[in-house]
Amino acid sequence: MTASAPIPFTVIGGFLGAGKTTLLNRLLSASTERCAVLVNDFGEINVDAALIRSHDGTTMSLTNGCVCCSVGTGFLDTLARLLDDIGRFDRVVIEASGVGDPWRIAEIALVEPSLQLDGVVVLADATRITVQCEDRHIGETIRNQFAKCDVVLLSRCDLASESQRKAACAAIGAIRPNVPIEQLSTLTPVHQAVFGRGRAARFRADLVAETVDHENDFRRWTYQRAGRFNRDRLAAAVGALPRELLRLKGICRVDGDGRAQVFQLVSRNWSLTPAEDGPATASETITLAGVGTADLPSDQELDAILDRALSTAA
Ligand SMILES: [Zn+2]
Numbered sequence: 001m002t003a004s005a006p007i008p009f010t011v012i013g014g015f016l017g018a019g020k021t022t023l024l025n026r027l028l029s030a031s032t033e034r035c036a037v038l039v040n041d042f043g044e045i046n047v048d049a050a051l052i053r054s055h056d057g058t059t060m061s062l063t064n065g066c067v068c069c070s071v072g073t074g075f076l077d078t079l080a081r082l083l084d085d086i087g088r089f090d091r092v093v094i095e096a097s098g099v100g101d102p103w104r105i106a107e108i109a110l111v112e113p114s115l116q117l118d119g120v121v122v123l124a125d126a127t128r129i130t131v132q133c134e135d136r137h138i139g140e141t142i143r144n145q146f147a148k149c150d151v152v153l154l155s156r157c158d159l160a161s162e163s164q165r166k167a168a169c170a171a172i173g174a175i176r177p178n179v180p181i182e183q184l185s186t187l188t189p190v191h192q193a194v195f196g197r198g199r200a201a202r203f204r205a206d207l208v209a210e211t212v213d214h215e216n217d218f219r220r221w222t223y224q225r226a227g228r229f230n231r232d233r234l235a236a237a238v239g240a241l242p243r244e245l246l247r248l249k250g251i252c253r254v255d256g257d258g259r260a261q262v263f264q265l266v267s268r269n270w271s272l273t274p275a276e277d278g279p280a281t282a283s284e285t286i287t288l289a290g291v292g293t294a295d296l297p298s299d300q301e302l303d304a305i306l307d308r309a310l311s312t313a314a
Contacts, residue, residue, distance in 0.1 A: 013102025
């Protein structure tokens with residue numbers, strides 16, 4: 001038996017709400033390859049994996065914390081299962097957690113002979129990244145994500161003004177002079193934007209990586225209830241959520257709407273969109289996974305805010 005050629009391994013990084021899952025779904029729907037997709041949500045519940053559309057390959061959740069700083073048994077077990085079956089796939093794509101350092105995940109491919117690092121792609125929200133890079137709570141985490149990536153993809157360019165896009169490029173350029181920055185629009189062919197970006201590896205695996213601990217820098221909150229939200233009360237409750245909550249997303253039901261809804265909150269902006277039917281959306285429950293800075297108020301305080309949004313209709 002001859003050893004088969006190593007298969008391409010791509011890491012998609014970017015801060016909470018930068019658009020990683022949206023990009024992955026675009027890649028998968030345009031792909032004719034069988035992809036093994038590994039999704040690392042920082043939240044307690046892997047909402048992103050549930051939101052990945054079905055495809056010819058497989059989707060695996062990495063739920064035991066931020067993979068980049070806790071490469072514990074959960075991740076290694078999942079990777080081992082994947083490598084046992086690697087012949088079934090044409091490529092591996094991993095979605096790093098929103099607080100994670102994608103390069104630390106990429107290093108795994110540099111030391112695993114059956115994987116070939118294909119590239120580290122980091123998404124940045126064109127409307128927010130300039131402010132985020134300077135933020136005292138999250139700025140360092142974000143700046144580190146750019147440190148060793150092969151390309152930065154600017155998301156939400158359709159929503160950003162020209163001056164926001166210019167400022168975003170300048171902010172990223174200040175961290176990584178000469179890193180390729182590409183503006184992503186709904187028309188961008190995503191395969192070319194994402195795959196094959198790091199063939200000429202710019203960096204080697206660090207033998208001794210400095211320690212990072214995203215588990216201590218950020219805090220999770222999970223909100224789970226039976227029942228539904230009332231739309232007006234939900235709007236009021238979301239407005240009362242503290243600024244320390246950086247991201248909240250999941251599946252819920254809302255009065256007067258037959259379909260399950262995907263709830264998304266990134267900083268102060270939130271939305272509800274109809275969910276695709278599937279096991280995650282079958283039941284009459286609310287499941288939202290949140291991530292905040294380390295000083296996020298207690299679960300009880302946060303629960304109490306969203307409890308005010310629950311429907312009282314029978
Ligand atoms: Zn980490």
